[in-house]
Amino acid sequence: xxxxxTPIRTENWSWDLSVNYTTNETTILELAEGIxxxxxxxxxxxxSIGYVKGYVASEFDGPSDGLVGNIYARxxxxxxxxxxxxxxxxxxxxxxxxxEWTRDDEYTKIGNYNPNFIxxxxxxxxxxxxxxxxxxxxxxGGQFNSGTWRRMTDNIQNEVWLExxxxxxxLGGVPSQELRDWVVENEDQLLLAADGDLRPVGxxxxxxxxxxxxxxxxxxxxxxxAPGVLGSYxxxxxxxxxxxxxxxxxxxxxxxxxSYPWDIGAVDVFDADYIKLRELALTYTLPDKISSAAxxxxxxxxIYTRNIMLWTKDSxxxxxxxxxxxxxxxxxxxxxxxxxxxxWVTPIGFKIGMTF
Numbered sequence: 001x002x003x004x005x006t007p008i009r010t011e012n013w014s015w016d017l018s019v020n021y022t023t024n025e026t027t028i029l030e031l032a033e034g035i036x037x038x039x040x041x042x043x044x045x046x047x048s049i050g051y052v053k054g055y056v057a058s059e060f061d062g063p064s065d066g067l068v069g070n071i072y073a074r075x076x077x078x079x080x081x082x083x084x085x086x087x088x089x090x091x092x093x094x095x096x097x098x099x100e101w102t103r104d105d106e107y108t109k110i111g112n113y114n115p116n117f118i119x120x121x122x123x124x125x126x127x128x129x130x131x132x133x134x135x136x137x138x139x140x141g142g143q144f145n146s147g148t149w150r151r152m153t154d155n156i157q158n159e160v161w162l163e164x165x166x167x168x169x170x171l172g173g174v175p176s177q178e179l180r181d182w183v184v185e186n187e188d189q190l191l192l193a194a195d196g197d198l199r200p201v202g203x204x205x206x207x208x209x210x211x212x213x214x215x216x217x218x219x220x221x222x223x224x225x226a227p228g229v230l231g232s233y234x235x236x237x238x239x240x241x242x243x244x245x246x247x248x249x250x251x252x253x254x255x256x257x258x259s260y261p262w263d264i265g266a267v268d269v270f271d272a273d274y275i276k277l278r279e280l281a282l283t284y285t286l287p288d289k290i291s292s293a294a295x296x297x298x299x300x301x302x303i304y305t306r307n308i309m310l311w312t313k314d315s316x317x318x319x320x321x322x323x324x325x326x327x328x329x330x331x332x333x334x335x336x337x338x339x340x341x342x343x344w345v346t347p348i349g350f351k352i353g354m355t356f
């Protein structure tokens with residue numbers, strides 16, 4: 001849909017506006033007999049799968065909406081006993097350095113790489129012979145998986161993960177009952193948050209709230225822990241606590257280098273919303289009496305630039321959501337980004353035009 005108009009027009013001034021709006025939704029209604037899904041891609045513990053509308057792939061999601069572009073990942077394994085005081089807490093494995101958030105067996109829907117809509121705005125503001133043109137683009141909705149974020153963060157090649165870890169302040173350094181109580185008091189953020197928002201408590205130095213660990217044979221204060229509990233279920237489905245991993249004595253401290261939850265694909269999924277000032281141009285058009293004297297018409301001089309501004313909702317590491325794709329065989333995996341975080345280039349150009 002395109003709507004345009006001229007809200008301002010005087011002897012010397014004019015302002016032309018044009019807006020375009022696009023939205024698209026594709027639903028899988030039926031496939032060949034015996035086939036209930038199309039697998040589009042599988043990257044970084046995240047999958048894009050198209051299920052036939054109404055098909056039940058997981059009890060958590062229920063009947064599928066059938067939309068193309070749906071993104072699935074295994075959720076954080078949590079305590080499922082609703083009668084337990086630990087209901088909803090991450091259920092951790094008893095596995096030494098790998099006592100961290102682990103994934104459930106079932107893939108469930110966490111988003112869709114398609115936007116709700118894309119809108120463009122073209123503005124042309126003129127004063128006498130000068131015209132300023134601007135082009136804006138707005139993408140609303142959708143998510144993407146970032147392999148760049150995943151690998152650079154796991155390899156400790158950026159500071160974003162450090163900034164997102166939870167600093168316990170004066171409670172850092174050693175496990176304590178006070179630390180445990182503080183974690184439980186903040187359970188909405190530290191234990192019950194959405195899978196992609198869970199963060200370890202601690203840091204790489206005492207200033208960042210790092211805890212003592214000695215896996216290398218030397219005690220250093222560079223550790224954190226994944227808040228959660230360890231335990232099992234009896235035959236009736238009741239959760240039997242083995243021990244807490246909430247900052248109390250016995251909590252497993254993991255070196256900062258191993259703090260990233262590699263198993264949890266939702267940590268690498270970001271909103272794809274953006275607003276771009278895509279192009280800006282200033283044009284001067286020669287008066288007709290001057291250009292006609294040279295037996296020409298429509299003579300203009302223009303300076304322009306592109307990629308002036310990019311605002312994203314929560315994209316990290318400078319990843320442009322518009323580049324959230326990667327080559328896959330003979331096509332592209334839309335919604336799966338890897339190594340597309342390139343330097344932001346803003347070119348400047350000049351144009352001269354005329355008609356003889």
